[in-house]
Amino acid sequence: MNRFIECVGVGKIYPGKTENVEALRGIDLVCDAGEFVCLLGRSGCGKSTLLQMMAGLERPTSGQIAVAGRELDGPSPDAAVVFQDHGLFPWMTVQKNVEFNMKARGAKAAERAKVARHFLDMTSLTGFADRYPHELSGGMRQRVGIARALTTEPKALLMDEPFGALDAQTRGRLQDELLQIWEKQRTTVLFVTHSIDEALLLADRILVFSPRPGRIAADIRVDLPRPRASQSAGFSALARELRGLVGADRDID
Amino acid sequence: MQLRRALGLLPLALLLLAWELAVQAKVYPPVLLPAPGKVLLVFVEDWQTVLDNAAASVARVIVGIGLSFAVAVPLGLMIGRYRWLDLLTDWSIQIFRSVPPISLIPLAILFLGIGDKPSIALIFLSGLWPLLINTIFGVRGIERTLIKVARAARAGELLVMKDIILPASLPAIFTGLRLAVGAGWLTVVTAEMIAVKSGLGYMILNAQLTFRSDLIIAGIIVIGAIGLVADQLVRRIRAHVCRWQEGLTAAQE
Numbered sequence: 001m002n003r004f005i006e007c008v009g010v011g012k013i014y015p016g017k018t019e020n021v022e023a024l025r026g027i028d029l030v031c032d033a034g035e036f037v038c039l040l041g042r043s044g045c046g047k048s049t050l051l052q053m054m055a056g057l058e059r060p061t062s063g064q065i066a067v068a069g070r071e072l073d074g075p076s077p078d079a080a081v082v083f084q085d086h087g088l089f090p091w092m093t094v095q096k097n098v099e100f101n102m103k104a105r106g107a108k109a110a111e112r113a114k115v116a117r118h119f120l121d122m123t124s125l126t127g128f129a130d131r132y133p134h135e136l137s138g139g140m141r142q143r144v145g146i147a148r149a150l151t152t153e154p155k156a157l158l159m160d161e162p163f164g165a166l167d168a169q170t171r172g173r174l175q176d177e178l179l180q181i182w183e184k185q186r187t188t189v190l191f192v193t194h195s196i197d198e199a200l201l202l203a204d205r206i207l208v209f210s211p212r213p214g215r216i217a218a219d220i221r222v223d224l225p226r227p228r229a230s231q232s233a234g235f236s237a238l239a240r241e242l243r244g245l246v247g248a249d250r251d252i253d
Numbered sequence: 254m255q256l257r258r259a260l261g262l263l264p265l266a267l268l269l270l271a272w273e274l275a276v277q278a279k280v281y282p283p284v285l286l287p288a289p290g291k292v293l294l295v296f297v298e299d300w301q302t303v304l305d306n307a308a309a310s311v312a313r314v315i316v317g318i319g320l321s322f323a324v325a326v327p328l329g330l331m332i333g334r335y336r337w338l339d340l341l342t343d344w345s346i347q348i349f350r351s352v353p354p355i356s357l358i359p360l361a362i363l364f365l366g367i368g369d370k371p372s373i374a375l376i377f378l379s380g381l382w383p384l385l386i387n388t389i390f391g392v393r394g395i396e397r398t399l400i401k402v403a404r405a406a407r408a409g410e411l412l413v414m415k416d417i418i419l420p421a422s423l424p425a426i427f428t429g430l431r432l433a434v435g436a437g438w439l440t441v442v443t444a445e446m447i448a449v450k451s452g453l454g455y456m457i458l459n460a461q462l463t464f465r466s467d468l469i470i471a472g473i474i475v476i477g478a479i480g481l482v483a484d485q486l487v488r489r490i491r492a493h494v495c496r497w498q499e500g501l502t503a504a505q506e
């Protein structure tokens with residue numbers, strides 16, 4: 001397998017007025033191309049920070065990050081990001097928002113409209129193309145952000161809690177869609193989540209984070225066959241183990 | 254809605270009443286304080302004078318503020334976007350905007366003579382600073398995630414300016430425009446009293462020399478009315494251009 005993302009000794013300190021926040025320390029990580037990796041951990045342990053650094057949007061204060069064998073010095077054309085707070089442009093309609101990444105690449109208007117329609121259909125936003133973001137529910141906004149990231153068929157998808165605001169049914173359907181895209185296009189997926197079940201349903205590998213400073217506490221391979229069922233014995237055993245790992249940290253606090 | 258409108262007229266009606274009472278009570282001789290009816294007569298008998306001078310003033314403000322808009326908005330967008338430009342210009346802006354444009358009338362006359370030029374130059378200056386400062390402020394207020402979305406999409410600088418920085422700043426730019434139009438209107442009347450031989454300011458000053466206090470008061474009423482209309486107009490345009498903002502802000506202005 002070839003390495004797609006490689007982090008060596010990555011740390012991040014946010015300077016503050018009174019004291020600095022050490023968000024991450026000593027992150028060593030290799031993700032192979034085509035791997036589906038979930039970043040699991042409680043609030044504030046640096047998952048978004050790591051994702052943003054791998055997206056080339058924040059600089060690490062220490063260590064190196066390489067994507068596709070090249071040291072990262074800015075956003076890569078191969079990756080698309082789904083932001084935790086959606087990152088929709090309030091002055092653009094849903095349609096224009098979804099088209100933005102394609103527009104940035106110079107795609108023609110007709111092509112953009114066609115691709116946007118496809119992903120709006122996939123995210124069940126067909127009738128909302130001409131609405132503005134403030135007219136949508138939180139879950140719908142999240143889906144616009146997902147649709148936008150998918151339009152450029154990226155080699156890597158960096159998704160920050162993309163399904164967090166969705167109802168169980170929509171989440172289940174979009175999880176399936178994502179797995180299909182991943183299988184078909186062999187996308188590398190880095191997927192932040194709070195949900196142990198979601199991580200187990202999706203990931204080849206789960207990175208469990210522990211807080212203050214954020215570190216990778218465990219790197220767990222999930223070898224369960226797909227499609228996965230949360231009732232299976234292997235699933236429950238891993239879920240228990242993960243609950244232990246995430247919960248153990250809670251006791252340390 | 255109707256009631257709210259009527260409420261706004263109440264203080265004006267009271268003022269009118271007080272005025273009429275003062276005339277009845279002969280607080281001042283009629284040559285100083287003409288009756289409301291006499292002032293109304295100005296709009297019948299001297300409408301040509303009033304209209305010509307009002308048109309001259311309005312034209313100067315449109316040209317002057319148009320120029321400030323054309324200079325301040327592009328400049329403000331760039332200063333807001335590029336840190337080094339901000340460092341370069343910050344002090345100068347703070348210094349020059351503290352100078353009341355009226356205090357520059359003597360210089361303006363020395364350099365530009367008597368006529369349209371000095372007054373337009375002063376209106377330009379009085380509109381420049383509020384527009385510039387609000388535009389910069391607008392760019393600064395952009396949500397950080399939105400800039401990240403653009404960077405992640407590797408959007409070109411032109412697209413970022415046109416599709417992100419400019420629309421995001423529009424509400425602030427229009428706030429600046431309202432202030433600029435208000436300031437420009439104040440300046441034009443003052444400038445016309447000294448630097449040019451037409452316009453409402455000139456008309457009022459001239460009326461004083463001929464003891465036409467009815468014409469003075471009529472002029473003041475026109476000045477106030479045009480100020481109100483101009484402000485409403487800018488607000489309307491803003492509400493239309495910034496439709497996407499509805500529901501984002503808690504209170505409508």
Ligand SMILES: Nc1ncnc2c1ncn2[C@@H]1O[C@H](COP(=O)(O)OP(=O)(O)OP(=O)(O)O)[C@@H](O)[C@H]1O
Nearest residue numbers: 014021023041042043044045046047048049050084
């Ligand atoms: N821009 C920033 N400036 C300063 N501190 C920051 C910034 N972004 C994050 N932090 C801090 O870094 C730490 C990690 O934040 P991060 O957003 O990466 O956590 P997270 O794991 O994504 O949390 P959540 O699950 O709540 O999204 C937190 O303590 C946070 O306060």
Ligand SMILES: [Mg+2]
Nearest residue numbers: 047048084160
């Ligand atoms: Mg986060």
